[in-house]
Amino acid sequence: MRRVLANMGLTALLILTGLASAQAEGFTVATTDGVFDSTQYQGKVIYVDFWASWCAPCRKSFPWMNEVQARYADDGLVIIAVNLDKEPALVKEFLNSTPADFLIGLDPEAELAEQFAILGMPSVRVFARDGSLQIEHVGFREKDKAAYEAGIKQLLEQP
Amino acid sequence: MMSLKTITLAACLLTSNVLAGCSVMGVQPWDRDLLAQRQMQIGEDALDLATDDHIYFSKEATSGGRGFGGGGCGCN
Amino acid sequence: MQLISDADSDRRSSGKVAGIASALAAASAQLIAAGGAQAEWDVNTSLMFYQEADGRVQDLSFKSLASTTRDNDDEITVGLQLDTLTGASPTGALARPEAQSFTRPSGRGEYTIAAGEHPQDNTFNDDRYDLSINWLRPYSQDLKLGLGASVSKEYDYLHLGLSAQAVRELNNKNTTLRLAIGLAQDENKPVGGVPRPLSEMQTTDTVLDRTSSDDKTIVDTVLGVTQVVSRRAIVQINYALSIANGYLNDPYKFLSVIDPVSGEADLSTSADRLAYVFEQRPDSRTGHNLYTEWRYRLDNSIANLSYRYHTDDWGIDSHTLEGRYRFLLDGGRYIEPHLRYYNQSEADFYAPFLANTAPLTEDASADYRLAAFTGTTIGAKYGRPVGKNGELGFRLEFYQTRGDDPDVPESLVAVNSYPDLSSVFGQVSYRFSW
Numbered sequence: 026m027r028r029v030l031a032n033m034g035l036t037a038l039l040i041l042t043g044l045a046s047a048q049a050e051g052f053t054v055a056t057t058d059g060v061f062d063s064t065q066y067q068g069k070v071i072y073v074d075f076w077a078s079w080c081a082p083c084r085k086s087f088p089w090m091n092e093v094q095a096r097y098a099d100d101g102l103v104i105i106a107v108n109l110d111k112e113p114a115l116v117k118e119f120l121n122s123t124p125a126d127f128l129i130g131l132d133p134e135a136e137l138a139e140q141f142a143i144l145g146m147p148s149v150r151v152f153a154r155d156g157s158l159q160i161e162h163v164g165f166r167e168k169d170k171a172a173y174e175a176g177i178k179q180l181l182e183q184p
Numbered sequence: 185m186m187s188l189k190t191i192t193l194a195a196c197l198l199t200s201n202v203l204a205g206c207s208v209m210g211v212q213p214w215d216r217d218l219l220a221q222r223q224m225q226i227g228e229d230a231l232d233l234a235t236d237d238h239i240y241f242s243k244e245a246t247s248g249g250r251g252f253g254g255g256g257c258g259c260n
Numbered sequence: 261m262q263l264i265s266d267a268d269s270d271r272r273s274s275g276k277v278a279g280i281a282s283a284l285a286a287a288s289a290q291l292i293a294a295g296g297a298q299a300e301w302d303v304n305t306s307l308m309f310y311q312e313a314d315g316r317v318q319d320l321s322f323k324s325l326a327s328t329t330r331d332n333d334d335e336i337t338v339g340l341q342l343d344t345l346t347g348a349s350p351t352g353a354l355a356r357p358e359a360q361s362f363t364r365p366s367g368r369g370e371y372t373i374a375a376g377e378h379p380q381d382n383t384f385n386d387d388r389y390d391l392s393i394n395w396l397r398p399y400s401q402d403l404k405l406g407l408g409a410s411v412s413k414e415y416d417y418l419h420l421g422l423s424a425q426a427v428r429e430l431n432n433k434n435t436t437l438r439l440a441i442g443l444a445q446d447e448n449k450p451v452g453g454v455p456r457p458l459s460e461m462q463t464t465d466t467v468l469d470r471t472s473s474d475d476k477t478i479v480d481t482v483l484g485v486t487q488v489v490s491r492r493a494i495v496q497i498n499y500a501l502s503i504a505n506g507y508l509n510d511p512y513k514f515l516s517v518i519d520p521v522s523g524e525a526d527l528s529t530s531a532d533r534l535a536y537v538f539e540q541r542p543d544s545r546t547g548h549n550l551y552t553e554w555r556y557r558l559d560n561s562i563a564n565l566s567y568r569y570h571t572d573d574w575g576i577d578s579h580t581l582e583g584r585y586r587f588l589l590d591g592g593r594y595i596e597p598h599l600r601y602y603n604q605s606e607a608d609f610y611a612p613f614l615a616n617t618a619p620l621t622e623d624a625s626a627d628y629r630l631a632a633f634t635g636t637t638i639g640a641k642y643g644r645p646v647g648k649n650g651e652l653g654f655r656l657e658f659y660q661t662r663g664d665d666p667d668v669p670e671s672l673v674a675v676n677s678y679p680d681l682s683s684v685f686g687q688v689s690y691r692f693s694w
Contacts, residue, residue, distance in 0.1 A: 079220035082260045109214040135214045144432055146213045146259045164260040164401065167331045203435070206487050210434025215491045218557045223586065223594075226486060226496050226553055231304045231325050232641070232655065234341075235687055238321070239310060243661065243681065245604055245630050246570040246578040248500055249549030254427075254436030254486025255494040260333070260401075 220257030457540030476506030523669030633663030
């Protein structure tokens, strides 16, 4: 009887851990030079931005993401901007006129976008150092830049 | 000549039916690439339309009813 | 429309309008200047000429629309339009086998129309300017509210307008709902004053039966839905209600008074010329518009189809069907042919003439624009990119109207066909970011 209970308890614990780690499990996405695997960035704060060349607010967010990546790289911030364009030529054109000093993911089939169930463009998902999803928002607004940065700082301060 | 009551009822019915239908139509945010192009947006030719409307307003007995924006990239 | 003449009485109202217009212009200039560090204005400008055959109306128009999104996401649009219009327009009187003379609207002097010629007032010269501003602010992810104002002024006409709108997005921004309401107050101050409706045209040197000006108020409401149908298709449906009250006549239009059988013209009360009576329209008009537009993106082209149905309590129903097909060429250039078909029924009170057997109490207007007719437009636009963000456009359109000849007595049929319109208009437009 005690064994059965212990088994049930262990199973329950495993299920709970499984649920928690489903988010902490990580994700992969192709990049401009290889593959990005989030499990290789354990202990870092990962900022995932979904964008496309035809999205005007996305264009406005790039200079800000460049600033933020540079400012917090040493503190452990990794930004990866996942592109959802269907035509690679448009991505090249965009990056030529709007340079990015952070990782660029490529998701033309929108597989990662669907996995993350994004609802609008641009969309942001920020993962804490333990891999759990902590921040999500839709849209990029100039007036909210300070708030976005505060959110990132808070996650960087956590162990 | 429709009474105001009839008009209001018709407008409500039209709106609710249209909205009910609208909720099953649409695309995912990442599929707005073509609609994001300026040429696909209703009202992008506002200048040309204003020119035309100005001419037709002075030559014809009816005018108005035209469009506004909506659609586009759906960003922000 | 008005005649070239002295401007004494206009100085007062010009002063008031100048005040409103300069306030509007100052506000616009301030907005343009204070856009914010990253403000970018999308500006679209055009020059258009319009010319009717047979020496009728000619118009030259400059138009500019500028819009921007500020740092706080407010969307601002400013519009300016300048027109200069000259030419002649049918007055509503019938052509006769003999010459006719008419008093100029100012009451000073006459003009003569030759035998068999369609009476037109041929000394119109009108300059008009139009200013508008619109401000739209987001209040949440899916709701925007806005206000707008407009003013337009021509020599004998003043328009002031205010509007408000609400835009709500649903279904992940696949559906956009819009409700707009507008209020306009227009003042008609024709040269020579407003003739009393159905009063007789006087010869010069007589005291004219007139008031100096008259007003009208218009309330407009529009309810619209824009829906994303698929990755390639978008559709819009609008319902608009318009209610106008006040002075809705055209002060420069009149009707011939004749015997409905013989076609013989009556003499005026003073018996020194033929009888003409100024028109009278109802003092209210309620109209409904239902408009729909479809845009479809094919691989190398865009199809655009729209339809508008109009009905009102003046008995006028109209259908407008328009199609544009844009061929997308390389280098960002395009060619877009355009077709428009328009058909309207006649107004209940449309009458080619007044019968001297009928009482002079009912609404009547012989304005050819209230008759039943069909209009066809065929044209094309060519566009090409210029510089980094600019686009140059060239458009040429041919517009023709055809109406049934008015129902007039036998003796006047030969000289009274419907004044079919044949016109051409061209436009050069330049769009850029600033």
